[in-house]
Structures are given as C-alpha cells and as structure tokens.
Amino acid sequence: METNINVNLKIWRQRSPKEKGAFANYRVENVSTGSSFLEMLDMLNQQLVEKGEEPVVFDSDCREGICGMCSLYINGHPHGPVQGITTCQLHMRKFNNEDTITIEPWRSAGFPVVRDLMVDRNAFDKIQQAGGYVSFNCGGAPDANATPISKEVADTAMDSATCIGCGACVAACKNGSAMLFVSAKVSQFALLPQGKVERARRARAMVKKMDELGFGNCTNTGACAAECPKNISLSNIARLNREFIKAKLAD
Amino acid sequence: MADIKNLEGMIDSTPIMKDYADIESSKLPEYQIDSKIPEGPVAEKWTNYKAHQKLVNPANKRNLDIIVVGTGLAGASAASTLGELGFNVYNFCIQDSPRRAHSIAAQGGINAAKNYQNDGDSVYRLFYDTVKGGDFRAREANVYRLAEVSNNIIDQCVQQGVPFAREYGGLLANRSFGGAQVSRTFYAKGQTGQQLLLGAYASLNRQIQKGTVRSYNRREMLDIVMIDGRARGVIMRNLITGELERYAAHAVVLATGGYGRAFFLSTNAMGCNGSAAVQAFKKGAYLANLAFTQIHPTCIPVHGEDQSKLTLMSESLRNDGRIWVPKKKEDAEAIRAGKKKPTDIPDEDRDFYLERRYPAFGNLCPRDIASRAAKERCDAGYGVGTGNAVYLDFKYAIERLGEDVVRDRYGNLFDMYQMISDDNPYQTPMMIFPASHYTMGGIWVDYELQTSIKGLFAIGECNFSDHGANRLGASALMQGLADGYFVLPYTMQNYLSDQIKVPHFKTDTKEFDEAEKGVKERIAKLMAIKGTKSPDQIHKKLGHVMWNLVGMGRTLQSLVKALDEIEAVKKEFYSDLRIVGSADDLNTELEKALRLEDFLVIAKMMAIDALNRNESCGAHFREEYQTADGEAARNDKDYMYVSCWKYTGDNEKPILLKEDLKYEAIQVQTRNYKS
Numbered sequence: 001m002e003t004n005i006n007v008n009l010k011i012w013r014q015r016s017p018k019e020k021g022a023f024a025n026y027r028v029e030n031v032s033t034g035s036s037f038l039e040m041l042d043m044l045n046q047q048l049v050e051k052g053e054e055p056v057v058f059d060s061d062c063r064e065g066i067c068g069m070c071s072l073y074i075n076g077h078p079h080g081p082v083q084g085i086t087t088c089q090l091h092m093r094k095f096n097n098e099d100t101i102t103i104e105p106w107r108s109a110g111f112p113v114v115r116d117l118m119v120d121r122n123a124f125d126k127i128q129q130a131g132g133y134v135s136f137n138c139g140g141a142p143d144a145n146a147t148p149i150s151k152e153v154a155d156t157a158m159d160s161a162t163c164i165g166c167g168a169c170v171a172a173c174k175n176g177s178a179m180l181f182v183s184a185k186v187s188q189f190a191l192l193p194q195g196k197v198e199r200a201r202r203a204r205a206m207v208k209k210m211d212e213l214g215f216g217n218c219t220n221t222g223a224c225a226a227e228c229p230k231n232i233s234l235s236n237i238a239r240l241n242r243e244f245i246k247a248k249l250a251d
Numbered sequence: 252m253a254d255i256k257n258l259e260g261m262i263d264s265t266p267i268m269k270d271y272a273d274i275e276s277s278k279l280p281e282y283q284i285d286s287k288i289p290e291g292p293v294a295e296k297w298t299n300y301k302a303h304q305k306l307v308n309p310a311n312k313r314n315l316d317i318i319v320v321g322t323g324l325a326g327a328s329a330a331s332t333l334g335e336l337g338f339n340v341y342n343f344c345i346q347d348s349p350r351r352a353h354s355i356a357a358q359g360g361i362n363a364a365k366n367y368q369n370d371g372d373s374v375y376r377l378f379y380d381t382v383k384g385g386d387f388r389a390r391e392a393n394v395y396r397l398a399e400v401s402n403n404i405i406d407q408c409v410q411q412g413v414p415f416a417r418e419y420g421g422l423l424a425n426r427s428f429g430g431a432q433v434s435r436t437f438y439a440k441g442q443t444g445q446q447l448l449l450g451a452y453a454s455l456n457r458q459i460q461k462g463t464v465r466s467y468n469r470r471e472m473l474d475i476v477m478i479d480g481r482a483r484g485v486i487m488r489n490l491i492t493g494e495l496e497r498y499a500a501h502a503v504v505l506a507t508g509g510y511g512r513a514f515f516l517s518t519n520a521m522g523c524n525g526s527a528a529v530q531a532f533k534k535g536a537y538l539a540n541l542a543f544t545q546i547h548p549t550c551i552p553v554h555g556e557d558q559s560k561l562t563l564m565s566e567s568l569r570n571d572g573r574i575w576v577p578k579k580k581e582d583a584e585a586i587r588a589g590k591k592k593p594t595d596i597p598d599e600d601r602d603f604y605l606e607r608r609y610p611a612f613g614n615l616c617p618r619d620i621a622s623r624a625a626k627e628r629c630d631a632g633y634g635v636g637t638g639n640a641v642y643l644d645f646k647y648a649i650e651r652l653g654e655d656v657v658r659d660r661y662g663n664l665f666d667m668y669q670m671i672s673d674d675n676p677y678q679t680p681m682m683i684f685p686a687s688h689y690t691m692g693g694i695w696v697d698y699e700l701q702t703s704i705k706g707l708f709a710i711g712e713c714n715f716s717d718h719g720a721n722r723l724g725a726s727a728l729m730q731g732l733a734d735g736y737f738v739l740p741y742t743m744q745n746y747l748s749d750q751i752k753v754p755h756f757k758t759d760t761k762e763f764d765e766a767e768k769g770v771k772e773r774i775a776k777l778m779a780i781k782g783t784k785s786p787d788q789i790h791k792k793l794g795h796v797m798w799n800l801v802g803m804g805r806t807l808q809s810l811v812k813a814l815d816e817i818e819a820v821k822k823e824f825y826s827d828l829r830i831v832g833s834a835d836d837l838n839t840e841l842e843k844a845l846r847l848e849d850f851l852v853i854a855k856m857m858a859i860d861a862l863n864r865n866e867s868c869g870a871h872f873r874e875e876y877q878t879a880d881g882e883a884a885r886n887d888k889d890y891m892y893v894s895c896w897k898y899t900g901d902n903e904k905p906i907l908l909k910e911d912l913k914y915e916a917i918q919v920q921t922r923n924y925k926s
Contacts, residue, residue, distance in 0.1 A: 002554070034554040036671075042559055042787070049785045049840065054832045057839060059347060061520040063560045065667065066445055067351040089670050114491060115837050122468070125348050129460045133453035134412050137335045138328075138736050139403075141410035145367060148421025158414040158439055161446060165350055188412060195412045 002034040005097040009044065011056055012104045017112045017120075023102075033093035037080065038063060038070065040092055041103075058117040065089040065229065068164030071171070072117055073104040078168035078227045086166065086229040106171035110178065110215045121167050123213040124181065131205035132185045134194050147193050160187040162230045169224035169232070175216030180224040182206050183240035184232050190243055200247035207244055252818075253811050262875040264807050264862045271814065271859050272896070274907040284895065284910045287697040288392045293916040294375075297396040300698075301741055305748035312337035315747050316500035316755060318485055320472050320527060322349035324444070324728055325711025326506030327451035328735025334458030336740055341498055342455070343470045343487060345522050350452045353508060353520040354731060357444025358565035358664065359428060360436035361408075361728040363401040368425050372433040374398045379917060381726060384430040384617050385691070385719020386869035386885060387919050388540065390893070390912065392698060393716045400737040401729050405437055407736055411450035415439050427570055428724035430617040430924075436725045441565050441664045447728055451735070470496070471842065472527055473773075475503060475534050475707065476766045482534070482707035483756050486766050490842065493835040495770055497763045499756035501747060502706045504739065505531060506731075509690035509712040510853045511544065512846075514802070515794020517687035518550055518563040528694050528713055529849040532856075536702040537895035537908060539715035540692035541853065542861035542871045545722055546803050547688030548621035551671050552640040561686040562671055564643070565664055566724040569614045571648035571657065572681070574621070575601040576633040576641050583633045593635065593642055593680050604628055612924040619721045619870040619883075620924060622685035626803050627881065629684075636682045644680035685803060689727060691718040691870065692860070695895045695910075699742035700734060703895075706746065710734035715893065720869025774834045777844050782827030786843035789828065793820045793847070793854055801858050804874045810862040817858060821851050856896055856905065863907065866890045887919060 006029040014021025028047070031040050038060050045055035061069040065086040072087045074080035080090040095101065103117065111119040161184070169180035186203050189195025195202075218237060225234045253267040261267075268274045276282055289296040307315065315338050319330040322344040330342040344352060366372040378398040382389055405423070409415065415437050416424040425434040439446040458464040469490040476484035476499070484499035510525030511517040532538050549564045577583045578600045585591035604624055606613040614621075625641045634640055648657050654677060658665070665676045672682065694702055694709040696716055701708050711731040718726065800813035824847065832838040867876040867883035868890070876884040893910040 032555050032557065034673075035557050036559070039557050039559050043557055046785060046787065049829065049831055050783075052831055055839060057837065061346060061351055061522050062353060062356045063521060064356055064562045065670075066442065067346070067353070067355050067520065068348075069346060069351045084666075085670055089667070091670065091673075093673060118837075121347055125350075125456070125466070125468075128350075128453070129456040133457040134410060135457060136410055138332045138407055138454070138740070141403075141406040144365070144405040144409040144415075145422045147409075149417055150421050151417045151419050154414050154417040157412075158416075158446075161412075161414050161439075161449065162442065164445075165348065188414065192412050192414065194410050 002032055002093070004030045004032055005092065005095065007031060007040065007095060008098070008100040010100060010102045011117070013056065013116050014113050015115065017114065021113065031092050033091070035092050036063065036088060037074070037090040037092065038088050056117060057115040060088055063088040066164060068166040071106050071119065071166060071168070073106065073171060075102055078106070078171045079229045084229060084231050106167055108170045108176040110170055110176055110213060111167055123215070124165050124167065126213060127178065127182060127206055127209045128185065130209035131202040134189065135198060149192060153191050157188045157191040160184045160191070160232065160236055163232050164230055166229065168227050168229055170215065172223040172227035173216065174221065174223070175219060177218045177224070178210050178215040179218040179237050179240065180228065180232055182210050183236035186243055187236040187239045190239060199243060200250055203240065203243040203247045252815065255808065255811050255815070258808055258811060261807055263865050265865070267811070268863055271862065272904045272907055274863060277907050277909045282906065282908045284908055285697065286390065286910055287699055289698065293391055293395045296392050297399055304741060304745040307744045307747050307751060309337050311751040313339070315339065315750065316341065317502050317504060317743065318498055318500040319343070319504045319506060320485065321352065321506035321508065322455070323352035323354035323506060323508060323711060324448055324451055324731030325735045326352065327448065327455045328732050329504055329506060329710055329739050330464050331451060331454035331458050332736050332740045333743065334461070334463035337463065340458070340464040341467065341500060342464050343467045343472065345469065345471050345490065347468055349455060349466060349468070350449060352448060353523055354448045354728070355445045356520065357728055358441040358563065359567040360426065360438035360443045360725040361404065361447060362428065362435050362725040363405045363437060363729065364398055364435060365402055365405060367423060368434045370433045372435050376433065377401060377435065380431050381717070381723060382719065382917055383922060384723040385721050386883070386922055387719065387887070387891065387914065388543070388868055388912065389717055389719030391914055391916060395916065396738065397717050397730060397733050400733045403737055404729060404732045408447055408450050411453055413439060413446045413450045426567060427615060429566055429569060429615045429621070430723040438567065441567065441661065444728060447732065451732070472530065473770045473845070474766045475530050476762050477534060478756065478760070478762050481705040484758065484763060486770050491837050493833070493838060495767050497758035497767065499758050501750050501753060502708065502743060504708045504710060505694065505713055506710045506735070507713045509693065510850070511687045511690050513793070513850050513854045513857060514687040514797045515790050516553065516558060516561050516798070518547060518561050521560065524846040524849065525853045526846055526849040529852045531694055531702060531704065531707060531709070532852070532898045534704060535898065536704050536707060537695035537897055538693070538856055539695035539893050539895045540860065541857045541896070542864055543691035543720045543869060544687060544857065545618060545689040545691060545870050546622045546685040548618055548625055548685050549643060549683045550686035550688070551668065552636055552682055552684040562667065563688060564668060564681065564683060566618070568643060568661060568664060571652070571660065572614065572643040572645050573603055573647055574605050574614055574641055574643050575603045576628045576635060578602040580632050583635060586635045587638055602633070609924045611926050616924045617721055617723060622803055623872060625685055640682040640684045642680035643683045645676060646680070649677065689722055691715065691720060691722050695893070699745060700739055701742070701746060708739060708743065710739055720871055774841065774845070777828060777841070777848065778830055778834050780825065780828045782829045784823065784827045784829060786828065786830070786840060786847045789820060789824050790843070790847050790850070792823070793817070793850060796820060797854055797857070801861055804872050805861050806874045807862065810858050813858045814855065817851065817854050824848065824851060859905065860894055860896065863894060864890055885921065
C-alpha cells in the first residue's frame with residue numbers, strides 16, 4: 001500500500017549555459033509513494049513558487065515514457081536507479097523516507113545546459129537530418145504488402161526503432177559518445193528492404209555528422225545500453241560498425 | 252445569467268440560451284456557412300475535386316511561403332510533403348525537437364481499408380463505421396475522403412521504414428478496434444504513434460536537410476497576423492529567450508492538437524494546449540462542436556491530488572481483456588475496504604457489463620459507450636479501487652492463449668501498468684477508469700481544410716471535421732496523416748494558385764507591429780497581477796469544474812452551474828494569479844499562465860456548446876436525453892448540424908452558426924451495438 005515519505009533533494013541549479021552552476025538543497029514532505037518522481041518535483045516547484053522563488057526548470061511532456069523529453073541524472077544514473085524506464089515513469093515507492101536524492105542535468109559536451117536541469121539536444125536532430133530517412137516523396141510508395149519482410153527482421157527493426165532520442169546513452173558514456181543513438185537508426189533502416197538502398201550513404205553521413213558535433217568515440221564500455229530506458233541493445237553498435245566499414249571499403 | 256434556482260426540472264435550454272449566446276442570428280444570410288463540398292456522388296467527390304482544382308507550377312512554388320505550426324502527425328506530414336512539393340515551409344514546435352509532439356504517445360494503431368484480412372472491409376465500410384461511430388455528426392464528404400486515402404497512408408509509412416507488426420509469412424498483421432467488426436488496424440507493438448511520428452519526422456528531416464523546411468523548436472505561437480483579411484503571419488514566443496519573433500508567409504497552417512487539458516487531468520502531454528484555436532477564434536475563425544470531447548474508457552485511475560496527468564492503456568487491450576465489476580455490492584465494498592481481492596470473486600459473481608449490455612460488440616463497443624457504462628456501474632456503487640475504477644481482466648486470455656502470446660501482444664503495456672500501479676496484470680486484473688483523451692471538436696474547416704479565415708488552415712486533432720460526436724480507436728492517426736500527406740498538399744495549391752504574384756511579406760509592417768504590441772500587453776497584464784496562486788493551482792480548479800459538470804454526463808443544470816463556476820475561476824485567475832520570474836526570459840510559469848488563460852475561453856465555449864445541444868449523441872451525453880435503457884437519445888430533427896461559434900468580444904456573447912449535415916450515401920439510424 002502507498003504511504004507518504006519525506007525526501008531531501010540536492011539539485012543542480014544553473015542560470016544559463018555560460019554561468020557557473022551549483023547544487024542547492026531542498027526538502028519535500030508528505031510525498032505519496034504512488035506519485036511519480038516528476039510529480040514530486042512539481043510539488044517542490046509549487047513550494048518554491050509560493051515562496052516567490054523561481055521553480056527548478058526541467059523538461060517533461062508525455063509523462064508516460066515515450067516522448068523522450070524528460071531526462072535527469074538521479075543518484076548517478078540517467079533516468080534514475082530503475083532499469084528500463086524513463087524518469088517520468090519512476091515512482092516514489094522506489095525511495096525510502098528521509099532519502100537524500102541528487103538530481104543533475106545530462107552532462108556532456110554535446111548537450112549544453114540551458115537552465116538548471118534542461119539541456120539542449122538539438123545535436124540529435126542534426127544527426128537525423130544528415131541521413132536518418134528513406135529518400136522518396138510522398139505518393140510514390142508501392143502497395144504496403146508488395147515486399148514481404150520476415151517477422152524476425154521486422155521485430156528486430158522495431159526493437160531498434162524504439163529509441164526515444166532522450167540522450168541517456170550520451171549522458172551515461174564517459175566519452176560522451178552518441179553511438180547507441182546513431183546505431184539504432186542506422187540499424188532500423190539497414191535491416192529493412194526500404195532502407196537498404198541507401199545504407200552506405202546513410203551510415204557515412206550520420207557518423208560524419210556525429211563526429212562533427214563533438215560527440216566522443218565509442219570504447220565499448222556498454223554503459224549506454226545498460227542505462228538505456230528502452231533497452232536498445234549494443235548489437236546495434238556492432239551493426240553500425242559493420243555498415244560503416246562496408247561503406248568505407250566501397251569508397 | 253440564468254439563476255440556477257429557477258431551473259429545476261428544465262431540460263430544454265432554448266429559453267435561457269440568450270443569456271449566454273446569440274442563437275437567433277444563425278438564420279441571417281451573412282451567417283450562412285459554405286463548406287465547399289464538391290458536387291457529385293460521395294465516392295467521386297475527391298476524385299472530381301483533384302481533377303478540377305487549380306495547381307501551382309514548380310517554379311512558382313519556390314516563391315510561396317507556408318507556416319506550419321505543430322510537428323505531430325498532421326504538422327510533420329504536412330510540412331514535409333509541402334516541402335517535397337517545393338514550397339518554402341516554416342515549421343514550429345513547442346518541444347525541444349519535432350519528434351516529441353504528442354502523437355508519439357498514441358499506442359494502439361492506425362485504421363485503413365486495405366481488406367488484407369479478406370474479412371469484408373472496404374472504403375465504404377470504413378467510411379460507414381466512422382460516420383456511425385461519430386453518431387451521425389460528422390461531415391459525410393470529409394469522412395469518405397478520409398477512408399479513401401487511408402490505404403495510401405499505410406503504403407507511405409511502410410516505404411518510410413515504419414516497422415509495422417507482421418505475420419510469419421512476411422505480410423502485415425492487423426487487429427480489431429472498437430466500433431468495427433473487421434480487423435483493419437495496423438500497429439507497431441503498443442507504440443504505433445511513435446513509429447508513425449518518427450516516420451513523418453524522418454521525411455521532415457530530409458526536407459530540413461534539403462532546405463525546403465526551416466525548423467524552429469521551443470517556439471509557441473501567441474498570435475496570428477492578418478493582412479487585408481488574410482492570415483499572413485504569426486507572432487512566436489521563443490521559449491528559451493522570452494523574445495517575441497515575427498514570421499510571415501502566404502498561408503498559415505495550424506496543426507496544434509486538441510484541448511483535452513481543459514479538464515487539467517487528461518492523457519494529453521503536459522504541454523498540450525488549445526491556445527492556437529483560441530487565437531484563431533479571436534481573429535474570426537469558428538470553433539465547432541466543442542462539446543464533443545472524448546473520455547477514453549481505459550486509463551489508469553487517479554491516485555491523488557498531486558497527480559499531474561493520467562496514463563492511457565491502449566484500447567487494443569479490449570481485444571483480449573474482459574471488463575467487469577462485482578455483481579454483488581457487498582463484494583465491491585469488501586474489495587474497496589481491502590478485505591477481498593478481485594481474484595477471490597468467482598466467475599459467476601462477476602458482472603461483465605459490456606458483454607451483458609452489448610452482446611454484438613461486447614468489450615469492443617465504442618469508447619463513449621464503454622466510458623459511460625463504467626461510470627454507470629461506479630455511480631451505482633459497484634466500483635473497485637477508490638470506487639472510481641473497474642477491472643480489465645486478462646485471466647481468460649491467458650487461459651485461452653497462454654501467457655507468452657499475451658506478453659508478445661501487450662508486454663510493454665503491462666510493464667507500463669505495473670510501473671505506475673505496482674500491480675502485476677498477469678496475476679491480478681488491471682484497474683481502469685475513463686479519462687479525457689481526445690477532442691473531436693475544434694476549429695471549423697471547410698472541405699479544403701481552410702478555416703473561415705482566408706489563408707488559415709487547420710489539420711489533425713485541432714480541426715473538427717471527421718469524427719463527429721465520437722472518434723473510433725485508431726482513427727486519430729489516420730486523420731492526422733490523411734490531412735498532412737494527402738489532403739492539404741492538394742487543397743493548399745487551390746488556395747495559393749492566385750497568390751503567385753504576391754511577393755514575400757515583410758515583418759516590419761504595421762500589422763506585425765500591432766500584433767506584437769497586443770501580445771506584449773497581454774503578457775504584461777498577466778505579470779502585473781502579482782497574486783498568490785500558481786497557474787497550476789488555478790488550472791486544477793478549472794479541471795474539477797469541467798470534469799464534474801461538463802464531463803461524461805451533463806445536464807442543463809450542471810452546465811449552467813459550470814458556466815457560473817468557470818466565471819469564478821476566471822475572476823480568481825485575473826485577480827490572484829502569481830507568475831514568478833521575468834517575461835523576457837525562459838519562464839515556464841508564464842507559459843502555463845498563457846495557456847490557462849486560453850483554456851478558460853475554451854472551457855466556457857465547451858459548456859455553452861453542450862448547453863445549446865439539447866440531445867445526447869456520441870460523447871456528448873445530456874442525462875436528461877436518454878432512452879429507457881440508458882442509451883443516448885439523439886435529436887436529428889433539431890440538432891443534425893455542426894454548431895459553429897463566432898467570437899464577438901471577450902465579454903460578449905458568441906454567435907451560433909449552423910452547418911447542416913446531409914447524409915446522401917448513408918442511411919441515418921440509431922446507433923446499435925447490441926445486435
């Protein structure tokens with residue numbers, strides 16, 4: 001059954017990308033363990049507003065784990081201590097009364113802090129713009145059942161396509177690498193007949209853009225997949241490496 | 252205002268409507284509506300339209316600018332397709348990336364009349380089911396066109412690399428959804444909206460890369476700029492810097508979603524809002540059928556006052572889950588007191604009330620009917636949990652199919668449920684309750700998806716057009732993509748064909764100056780209130796009023812009371828609102844306050860629309876208008892029209908305009924899901 005708990009929060013506050021940030025301490029009492037983590041932060045912000053202080057800025061939108069807008073580094077883990085979920089799906093029953101919880105933004109060269117816990121993830125859009133699509137114009141597609149695709153291939157492509165673009169992989173990586181994110185999109189298209197046509201061009205373009213934008217190199221530590229809220233597998237990175245080498249050999 | 256004390260026993264609002272709106276002027280010649288429906292039989296209208304419409308040649312497209320506000324299924328598909336055609340597109344979203352628009356959260360699937368299952372589907376049947384599901388309050392010609400292009404959408408998405416579910420033979424799989432007796436729903440696990448949106452986002456990215464689409468994130472539209480009676484630009488607030496920005500174009504497209512957060516708690520995302528609709532309304536666009544708001548039957552019940560949103564459990568679960576409450580009141584009481592568990596109740600003591608009341612459709616009856624039936628049982632004292640919940644039980648499906656098959660079909664939904672509720676749905680039934688989910692009403696558009704303002708278009712959920720009084724499951728994704736990929740790119744050219752000589756607009760004109768000044772004054776007014784209540788605190792109050800009085804069951808009396816209470820909340824908003832921080836900066840409290848101010852306008856219009864409609868139809872259930880067995884009693888003689896509302900001033904009464912609905916290809920009948 002649900003109860004109420006009190007928690008102590010250590011939250012990173014930072015006015016702008018250029019200003020220095022620091023931790024601030026807060027306390028929230030009487031939080032229902034049935035509340036979500038972000039509802040607990042809503043309670044904190046209500047308290048701050050009542051005191052005339054500016055609320056802690058953090059991103060969130062769908063609050064059901066699919067839009068990829070929420071982030072937060074909670075007690076040293078992107079999206080908190082529970083595996084396979086986003087911050088918005090984390091519930092207070094995972095914490096104990098009087099716990100101290102440390103909350104930080106994604107920290108990576110690729111994602112500058114905008115304010116407090118909000119970061120700029122435009123770099124992810126730019127990587128997708130470099131080649132994360134099948135090139136054709138609306139109206140020209142053949143009948144949807146014209147090309148059979150085996151269930152196994154479709155399911156594997158779906159697993160890769162499940163990436164929500166939240167950036168936890170980059171935040172978890174000591175090198176700040178975006179390989180898991182890039183490889184998930186490259187894999188989805190490399191697996192499907194519709195995407196195979198441009199596979200070499202896509203792999204080259206997306207990797208080039210990722211490097212340009214200052215993301216680090218992959219050293220196969222696997223932290224990205226371990227912290228991914230959608231359980232995107234490391235095998236995607238292996239597939240991207242193969243795709244990239246094949247593309248380079250073809251040059 | 253009508254005095255609530257004098258209304259006892261009254262069920263027809265006509266005598267008191269004059270207190271709230273002008274419903275007499277609709278007969279005047281200047282208030283007649285032209286919906287521009289093409290001539291000919293319904294099945295040929297769209298073909299005829301396309302054959303005879305005007306086009307813009309490629310060299311001229313380059314010189315024409317189009318603003319698309321929103322990047323959900325409708326916005327992203329429209330922006331990318333208009334870009335592919337060669338127009339200059341300016342595309343805006345309030346999130347940090349176009350990929351996060353709330354279409355992404357749609358779970359169950361997308362309908363199309365492919366008839367891949369050979370189970371009797373056709374364009375006509377999808378059209379028929381949609382009109383019937385909407386309780387004969389949708390525009391026939393639009394719905395037929397929707398059904399017609401539905402098949403192209405599936406082709407388009409497969410080519411984009413959307414990994415739809417497939418059978419072992421490699422062809423596409425289908426499942427059933429409410430309100431249909433065929434399997435026509437295509438799906439990608441319980442994440443269909445995500446996959447379709449990422450498909451549209453990919454096409455959009457290709458155009459951004461090519462330079463035909465310019466993408467602006469974290470921007471919120473605060474006004475539409477009119478030049479010589481046409482929509483020619485927008486004022487955007489940059490949500491990071493707080494600066495106001497000006498953008499001009501030959502046409503403006505709104506793809507801004509629904510207004511379901513008027514109820515505060517809903518399945519919508521935190522940022523979903525109805526502000527674009529209100530801005531269009533104030534500039535002269537009509538708001539239509541606002542009373543038609545969908546309350547989705549299968550959401551996770553409310554847990555407490557600090558709750559920020561509700562989570563939907565896909566309707567697809569009703570394919571295999573059986574909905575029940577205890578037959579005996581004492582069992583329900585024991586469960587609520589924690590003395591009994593649902594698994595303690597034997598089958599013969601379970602009331603599968605949907606199967607009992609609607610034998611032909613059972614657990615797959617339409618959403619409005621399933622929601623009301625749940626409320627009816629809970630109001631009668633048979634609810635479980637807090638009293639406002641019913642069971643959705645997979646025990647029978649697991650017995651029939653095995654746990655592995657159930658896990659394969661619904662695994663991610665079960666995980667999501669367990670994360671929120673801490674219960675394991677493989678072992679104990681899920682608890683569900685209805686919640687605000689989708690709005691059928693919205694900005695009035697004609698057949699070309701153009702509003703009553705020249706050059707202003709509305710697509711996707713933010714328009715009113717295709718779902719009538721109730722939307723069927725898996726039809727929202729279909730409509731958003733139909734509008735964006737296959738309808739607007741045609742009709743837009745018909746509008747722009749005589750605009751090819753109009754040069755690019757400058758933004759340093761007096762029209763832009765005035766619009767920006769208006770926005771600045773509006774923001775300054777709210778910042779200056781300096782009261783004690785946060786926007787969320789006031790929004791929650793509005794939500795309670797709307798849910799209790801303008802929710803699943805409405806009466807003349809509850810609506811009059813709601814109008815009084817909305818007025819009180821409005822008064823509190825303008826006297827006691829507190830926005831901390833500054834207007835010229837990132838300020839999430841100001842964003843919420845601006846959206847709430849607009850929700851107050853919509854809430855009032857929803858209640859007026861519901862009060863005017865003295866009948867029950869689809870999701871609009873006026874309790875005084877029901878049959879002996881509790882079904883909606885429609886009044887086709889007096890209300891077979893789209894109710895369009897025209898703005899006349901902040902404290903003035905809106906004018907009602909009527910678009911009469913004519914059904915030529917379909918026989919109007921009472922909805923029957925029993926036999």
